[in-house]
Amino acid sequence: MPVLPPARRAALSSGLDAFLASSSSSSLGLTILYSNKPNWPFKSARGQASDEGTAAGKETIDIAVLDSSFNPPTLAHRAIALGPALLVCRPGSSTVAGDSTPIASADPKPEYDAHLLLFSVRNADKGLGRRGDASQLQRLEMMELLAKEIEAFLRKKTTGQSMDAADDGSGGSSIAGAAYEPAVAVGIVDPPLMFEKSTLVHKYMQDLLRKVAPNTASPTIRLHWQVGMDTLERFFALRYYPSTQAFHASAERFFNKEGTTFVVASRVPSSLPGKSMENESEEQLLRSELVQPWVEQHKVALWQLPTEVQGCSSTDVRKLYRTDGATSTEELIRQQQQKVPASIAHYLDQERVYGEARRIPPP
Template sequence: MWVQKVHSRKESIYNVLKKNKDQEFFTTFSTWETYRPHRLLILDSSFNPPTKAHANLLTKALASKPANYFDASLLLFSMNNVDKELTGASALQRAQMMELMSHSFDHPVAVGFTTHGKFVDKAKAIQAWFERPVELHFILGYDTITRLFDPKYYTPIPVQEALASFFQSCYIICADRGEADQTFWNQIHQPIERIQLDADLGFISSTLVRQTKDQDKLKSMLDPNILQFIQDENLYSV
């Protein structure tokens, strides 16, 4: 049902993307349009494609807090990632797959896009869109969090100074696969919560999905609706 629905919304989503392509932040889908959350959980990724690991990250982060701690969640894609070119699925196809993923949760979820690659700028854009302070909780993988604190993105401003305003309203939940370097953590002075994926999902990555042709393996890595969409769109030659 949901696959057919996102197919039917293709033109509508495309028009939203086209109309807002220069906006710093906007949404293509939301189940919480009627109110504005006070505490927002954000899963920022390339979603190329969304996998069971992505879903597990959101589930784990939600479960790490008391029930109803987060008012809503946001699946966020940056159209100008600081380290990646846009290959594979188009922005439209990612929007559709992210929308499919949102239906996996009994929890208010939106699909958002930003033109920013740096988290400092993403946070500012999201705050501006809400037009009032919102507590933002970003779920980041270990590779991403090391980039967040990498001085090269802020030169000549010191990292702590550059991130000071970010940590006034933003919090980090780090999801790692056991590759974390304790030396790195010893250098971090902000309180960062750490979670881990379920053991049977830790091996999953979008790259692995794109390289896999075996249908049984794909079923173990993808939600059935996502897999169906990929097959319908002939994405990644699956």
């Protein structure tokens, strides 16, 4: 049976083609190719995240952004997307003195107001991709499947169903009784650098607000980039910037002007005795001259990725399919269950993304 309805596959294909045609001749911003809500991320015609105003004044819409190559999406991707909303808080709760940035855990919202899965057609290190990778269209189709899984898990939390780490890999808790409905989207951009992508996402939100609520006060949009330590390290690597001054200007716009944060998922086991080289490397990065000021200002926060998904990597999943049949179908299924969501495993097999189909049963 088809993994995605034919109409959705056609819509993603035509949307990607239009994006690529436009980006070849102009500087194109964010294009949303899937969302489960009209006018995502706004949930009402007034351009608000909810149908009720806030007693504390201007509303803030907190959006979690998972930016990845999705080659393919793994259980770690899903766990990161469902990770804790560390640097958001309810209107009127505590903030850093003299700053509008919420203190982590000061009275956090139970979830982000919206989620965005983002894919860049260019990568700062890999360009347009490598031979043997999933195609851009295949990645978008898998991203939509992942988005639907995220929606389903968030709804389980809302209705108070059991949500332990074994279910979603995030370690999240129930938010039964909360007036919350998932708002999840899949988007595509062209610029490879994160600070450029962040600005484009903000511009998209402002343009959309002018369309859906032209005569109302605009809410504050805050982006929370859900990343791994490797992405954080690349963001602060000066080699990606024309000069040190250019980096500082970009960081100032990213963190202060746009109010963006990094919520970093660590794969380093924190419970192991002593300190590993990975522990020391993470601490060294967080205490470095470029990063530490933003940690102290609550613009960067760290959380521990659950143990059961720490070993999930897209590279390992690709290797599973490139063993020329050396791995039995039974073993492949077992390893898939430990590394990728069921819908993604079925897609990889049905579409033969990385190798010959192995008759993996549908989810």
